Amino acid sequence: MTLQQLKYIIEIARCGSINEAAKKLFITQPSLSSAVKELEQRLGIEIFVRSSKGVSLSSEGVEFLSYARQVVEQTELLEQRYINKKPTKRLCSISTQHYAFAVNAFVNLIKNNNSDEYEFTLRETRTYDIITDVASFKSEIGIIYLNDFNRKVLSRILKQHHLKFTPLFEASPHVFMSKKHPLAKQNSVTLSQLEDFPYLSFEQGDYNSFYFSEEILSTVYHKKNIYVSDRATLFNLLIGLNGYTISTGILNSDLNGSDIVAIPLEVKEKILVGWITTANAYLNQTAQSYIIELENLIRQYGFQLVK
CATH class of the missing domain: 3.40.190.290 (D-Maltodextrin-Binding Protein; domain 2)
Structure with missing residues (x-):
């Protein structure tokens, strides 16, 4: 599991669409879909439920997103504190x-x-x-x-x-x-x-x-x-x-x-x-x-x- 994958999940949840998230993340839609599937397989859970209208979080996905947000925010705080990275x-x-x-x-x-x-x-x-x-x-x-x-x-x-x-x-x-x-x-x-x-x-x-x-x-x-x-x-x-x-x-x-x-x-x-x-x-x-x-x-x- 990588920090980048967690950021991918957060952006997809925010957009409600893998295609829209891919545009904002400046990557291709197939690449983003592949990254999500790889993470789901590794964790053994289904994070997103796919439909013709887009994607929505599963009950397991809701819990996972909560942890992902905590990890990403804490990482950003560490980067700001120790390497003077500009806040997002x-x-x-x-x-x-x-x-x-x-x-x-x-x-x-x-x-x-x-x-x-x-x-x-x-x-x-x-x-x-x-x-x-x-x-x-x-x-x-x-x-x-x-x-x-x-x-x-x-x-x-x-x-x-x-x-x-x-x-x-x-x-x-x-x-x-x-x-x-x-x-x-x-x-x-x-x-x-x-x-x-x-x-x-x-x-x-x-x-x-x-x-x-x-x-x-x-x-x-x-x-x-x-x-x-x-x-x-x-x-x-x-x-x-x-x-x-x-x-x-x-x-x-x-x-x-x-x-x-x-x-x-x-x-x-x-x-x-x-x-x-x-x-x-x-x-x-x-x-x-x-x-x-x-x-x-x-x-x-x-x-x-x-x-």
């Missing part, structure tokens, strides 16, 4: 539901990054896409929430994709609305008070199930529904239409401006926000730093971390 480009991808605090943590991550070169990706996307992003190693970390309604279904899907959920904090539901909204001065609001106002939520595409909704109480009937795909549009519509949406209550004026307020919603539901990653995965240093930034922000907003 920092890579990190995050997929998240539409949370301002996730973006804020990403901003802090980049500000505190001291690497000369990096390539970071932040995807605010649909719930099911977050799960598949992490399962396919397109992203190291995904940010989602669980509650009593969706927990059983999402937990089963996470298990099917060999993912684990690590809780961050628990929040009481809040309503986001314009500070000029007729109910904006209330200490709290009820669903009955909101029923005549437009309800905004994030559309979930082909997986537009109640269980994948980013907003709790997804089965509650609303007379006026508006579905959007991005956070900026949602906030503009909150202001322009006196609409509302339901979320954690965390707002950041630096990123979202001061035109939106969060009002407690009078319900018994709770929102458990956390991050997902592959089971037994080894998070690289940058991904670990992102988790630290998230935890620091959660504390700053007055929430207690769930341990």
Whole structure:
């Protein structure tokens, strides 16, 4: 087994295609396929499952990739320490539901990054896409929430994709609305008070199930529904239409401006926000730093971390 072979495995997992990985590694596709088969034969395991759509990691491959990443990262640290080799480009991808605090943590991550070169990706996307992003190693970390309604279904899907959920904090539901909204001065609001106002939520595409909704109480009937795909549009519509949406209550004026307020919603539901990653995965240093930034922000907003 060679260090180069481990790097090959990591790049193929990242690309989801041997052909695409070969292009990025500047070698031929047959040579890369041969190197992978040789390693699989030597180890006596199948690392990748081949199909017409590309390759995906087997259950043994997921475990192997975790060890491979550790070996490669530790080797790079040794090279930087003892032979002054230039650090490799920092890579990190995050997929998240539409949370301002996730973006804020990403901003802090980049500000505190001291690497000369990096390539970071932040995807605010649909719930099911977050799960598949992490399962396919397109992203190291995904940010989602669980509650009593969706927990059983999402937990089963996470298990099917060999993912684990690590809780961050628990929040009481809040309503986001314009500070000029007729109910904006209330200490709290009820669903009955909101029923005549437009309800905004994030559309979930082909997986537009109640269980994948980013907003709790997804089965509650609303007379006026508006579905959007991005956070900026949602906030503009909150202001322009006196609409509302339901979320954690965390707002950041630096990123979202001061035109939106969060009002407690009078319900018994709770929102458990956390991050997902592959089971037994080894998070690289940058991904670990992102988790630290998230935890620091959660504390700053007055929430207690769930341990």
